[in-house]
Amino acid sequence: MSQNRSRSYIGQAQGHRPAWVEIDVAQLRQNFKIINEDKPVNVQILTVVKDQAYGHGAAKVAKIAIESGCKYLAVATIDEALELRRQDVTVPILVFGERTDEERKLCLEYGLACFVNDKTQADYYSQLAASANKQTPVHVEVDTGLCRYGVHWTKAPSLIKHISGANNLFLEGIMSHFAMSDELDKSFALQQLRRFQEVLAKMNRLDLRVTFRHMCNTGGFLDLPQAHFDLVRIGILPLGVYPSQVCRRIPGLKPVMSVKTQIAAIRELETGDYVGYGMRYQAQSRRRIAVIPIGYGDGYPRVRNQGEVLIHGKRAAVIGGNAMDATMVDITDIPECRLWDEVVLMGRQDDDEIDAHEIAKLKNSVSYDVLAGWRWRLPRVYLTP
Numbered sequence: 001m002s003q004n005r006s007r008s009y010i011g012q013a014q015g016h017r018p019a020w021v022e023i024d025v026a027q028l029r030q031n032f033k034i035i036n037e038d039k040p041v042n043v044q045i046l047t048v049v050k051d052q053a054y055g056h057g058a059a060k061v062a063k064i065a066i067e068s069g070c071k072y073l074a075v076a077t078i079d080e081a082l083e084l085r086r087q088d089v090t091v092p093i094l095v096f097g098e099r100t101d102e103e104r105k106l107c108l109e110y111g112l113a114c115f116v117n118d119k120t121q122a123d124y125y126s127q128l129a130a131s132a133n134k135q136t137p138v139h140v141e142v143d144t145g146l147c148r149y150g151v152h153w154t155k156a157p158s159l160i161k162h163i164s165g166a167n168n169l170f171l172e173g174i175m176s177h178f179a180m181s182d183e184l185d186k187s188f189a190l191q192q193l194r195r196f197q198e199v200l201a202k203m204n205r206l207d208l209r210v211t212f213r214h215m216c217n218t219g220g221f222l223d224l225p226q227a228h229f230d231l232v233r234i235g236i237l238p239l240g241v242y243p244s245q246v247c248r249r250i251p252g253l254k255p256v257m258s259v260k261t262q263i264a265a266i267r268e269l270e271t272g273d274y275v276g277y278g279m280r281y282q283a284q285s286r287r288r289i290a291v292i293p294i295g296y297g298d299g300y301p302r303v304r305n306q307g308e309v310l311i312h313g314k315r316a317a318v319i320g321g322n323a324m325d326a327t328m329v330d331i332t333d334i335p336e337c338r339l340w341d342e343v344v345l346m347g348r349q350d351d352d353e354i355d356a357h358e359i360a361k362l363k364n365s366v367s368y369d370v371l372a373g374w375r376w377r378l379p380r381v382y383l384t385p
């Protein structure tokens, strides 16, 4: 990789602080390439870029996805979709979840695909499309056991028949979503798959056609090839992060996001000194500590004597309770530390790495939450080769 890396910033933060989220664009590209080689040729990829592509920047990730051959995107809100359109993203966009009547008008106006999960919605949306003289793409979510959005699997065939008969609706997709696809126990996922297959079999008997049947998120894509159908919806995988510690690994996939800062102050502690709010740490001997200008206000968990960061490729433990804008770490055993040295909160430094799963444990959460949880007051720095 070349040494000349250009930086560009998005979001409100313009980069005027020594703390940032770094996005390795070359690695993102590489991850898409690896996923394309891993997937069966007849399975298409829909890239999920909701919540700013889990904090990576939706438009940036979308553009690399499209350059890598992805022909479909998904988001969770209309505003997310419109922002992509403003950034000149022209591929089809599917908006997950339910829509208000007002939102449906926008879907129609901007050509966004949305879900129609009951007959009343179907009739309303079909009439709306008719009065605009349009035919608009819709997907049906079949609830096979997640009990979130969608039509119950036993009622799905009759809804699908109804939609297929509506002149101004184009039935583009039938989908379902797993409750648990990334754990070792796949029994419920397989039960959901059987329910989905029942719906598809019924559709076949009724001669109802659909372009995309889709069920898999990343966990399903990795571990349930029998559920791939025509399209898989993946969000976290191209970012190089796995949904859990146990799902299948694809060699070469690496995290795209790192979070870095620099040492802003160094202090020498005497035995008995306390550190930080709440006096949660007391030095048992003379210690040398570094203050880093990043805290829970940036999305790092609010911790007390928990967590580690990397400095000079070595681990420094967080001491005391961290603040909104500052965190203290023990650097007694890293004597080479100097002011403004680089500190890695998430990512790789030399031979060690702190990954999203490790940080997730600090707040009893999952890798998704950690990635999407880095606040936008941290500038996003895009490293491009």
Ligand SMILES: *Cc1c(COP(=O)(O)O)cnc(C)c1O
Binding pocket: 048, 050, 096, 177, 216, 217, 218, 219, 233, 234, 235, 236, 237, 243
């Ligand atoms: C977020 C989401 C996905 C993507 O899940 P990943 O595990 O990140 O691949 C897929 N489908 C739906 C319905 C989602 O809400």
